Amino acid sequence: MPLLKVENLSKSFGGLKAVSNLDIVINQGELIGLIGPNGAGKTTVFNILTGVYEKTEGKMTFLDKDVSGLKPYQVTQRGMARTFQNIRLFSDLSVIDNVKVAYHQRTSYSTFSALFRLPSYFSGEDEMHRKAMELLKIFNLDDKAEEMAKNLPYGEQRRLEIARALATDPKLLLLDEPAAGMNPQETHDLMNLIRWIREKFKLTILLIEHDMSLVMGVCERIYVLDYGMIIAQGTPDDIKRNPKVIEAYLGEEVV
Ligand SMILES: Nc1ncnc2c1ncn2[C@@H]1O[C@H](COP(=O)(O)OP(=O)(O)OP(=O)(O)O)[C@@H](O)[C@H]1O
Numbered sequence: 001m002p003l004l005k006v007e008n009l010s011k012s013f014g015g016l017k018a019v020s021n022l023d024i025v026i027n028q029g030e031l032i033g034l035i036g037p038n039g040a041g042k043t044t045v046f047n048i049l050t051g052v053y054e055k056t057e058g059k060m061t062f063l064d065k066d067v068s069g070l071k072p073y074q075v076t077q078r079g080m081a082r083t084f085q086n087i088r089l090f091s092d093l094s095v096i097d098n099v100k101v102a103y104h105q106r107t108s109y110s111t112f113s114a115l116f117r118l119p120s121y122f123s124g125e126d127e128m129h130r131k132a133m134e135l136l137k138i139f140n141l142d143d144k145a146e147e148m149a150k151n152l153p154y155g156e157q158r159r160l161e162i163a164r165a166l167a168t169d170p171k172l173l174l175l176d177e178p179a180a181g182m183n184p185q186e187t188h189d190l191m192n193l194i195r196w197i198r199e200k201f202k203l204t205i206l207l208i209e210h211d212m213s214l215v216m217g218v219c220e221r222i223y224v225l226d227y228g229m230i231i232a233q234g235t236p237d238d239i240k241r242n243p244k245v246i247e248a249y250l251g252e253e254v255v
Contacts, residue, residue, distance in 0.1 A: 001064055003028045003172055003204050004049075009058030011044055011228075018044045020228040022058070026172070031198055031205045033215040035239075036225035037248055042208045043085055045225070046174050050082050051075045062172070081170035083161040085177045085208075091150035095141055095160055098149050099132040102167035132167065138197070139163045155186040159193070166201060173197075175207040179214050187211055191218050216240065224248065 002025045009022040019041045026032050034042050047053040049060065051072040060067050062078055070078070090098050136142040139159045144152060149160060158178060165173060178194070179187045191214050198205055209215045215222060216236040224232040224239060226248040232239060239245055 002026060002061075003030075003063060004206075005059075005061045006045075006049075007059040009045075009048065009060065010056045011041075011048055011053060012056045018228050019048065022225075022228075022230060024223060024230075026204060026206060028171075028204055029198075029202070031194070031218060031220050032207070033219035033222040033236075034206060034208045034225065035210075035212075035215055035222060040225040041228040042225055043176060044228075046082060046176055046208065049075070049174065050080060076168050076170075079169070079171035080174065081165035081168045081172075082174035083158075083165055083176055083178060085180065087154075087157050087161055089149040089157060089161060089164070091148070093149060094146050095149055095152065096129070096132050096136065096145040098160060098164050099135055099167050100128055102164045103128045103132060135163050135167060138200070139193075154181050155183075158182065158190075162193075162197070166197065170203065172204045172206065175205065175209075177208055177210060179209055179211045187214055190214070194218055 004024070004026040006022055006024040009019060009024075010017065011019040022045065034045065036042055044053065048055050049067075051070045051074065055068060062080065065078070067075060067078060090101065093101070133142055133145065136145055139162065141152075141156060141160055141163065144156070149157065152160060158181070162173075162175070162178065175194070179190055182190060194205065194207070195218060197203060207215070207219070216239075219236060221234065222236060222239045223230055224242070224245050226244075231244045231248060232242045234242070
């Protein structure tokens with residue numbers, strides 16, 4: 001059974017068809033790339049999948065259940081988490097609180113115990129603190145747990161956004177340009193981190209990325225979008241050689 005199945009998905013903004021008759025199948029454990037020139041519709045696909053936009057047409061199933069029309073928080077509860085092209089952290093909260101906010105979305109203690117500060121609330125909070133620190137350690141951010149998120153360098157903010165997404169315990173992680181603004185060394189480290197978290201957290205990953213070295217180096221299969229339509233799909237080697245892809249990028253280096 002595929003983890004995610006998107007069939008005939010379309011999205012129009014007035015007269016503009018931003019996504020057109022899209023078919024995507026992602027199996028459990030895969031690491032898939034979604035690439036395409038600027039304005040091709042990649043982020044719109046993420047926005048539809050995560051309930052930010054309503055689809056115009058089509059069907060989306062996640063673990064064999066229809067996920068159309070869900071609110072973003074319901075999508076998170078079903079097991080999809082994402083990061084954003086423009087980082088969206090709680091910039092005035094500490095690094096650790098950014099992660100804890102995500103854990104709060106799935107804690108089991110009741111509002112009653114939180115309100116009256118019952119022991120179950122405190123043990124829940126302690127456990128959450130411990131787990132958040134563990135996660136920060138993986139992302140090499142544990143030393144910065146008490147700093148305000150906005151004071152972190154850009155590359156660390158990107159890593160924190162991934163850590164926060166993982167705190168919601170997703171099955172599918174959607175990464176929107178995770179290497180944007182990173183230098184080549186940071187991008188290389190990120191590539192290794194993405195591979196590692198997939199194993200460690202048994203994740204399936206769909207990533208949008210303009211950095212071709214990252215996409216080609218880390219993805220097993222790639223879908224290429226152009227003007228809202230899939231013009232190619234296949235392994236990185238297939239994609240590099242595909243004439244339609246080369247044409248869509250107008251001679252830009254795809255390798
Ligand atoms: N809320 C919106 N209202 C109107 N048009 C939109 C909206 N969101 C996206 N679009 C349009 O849909 C098309 C696809 O945009 P999208 O952001 O999905 O592309 P993209 O492939 O993610 O681009 P980039 O690589 O530059 O981020 C563009 O023409 C864009 O202007």
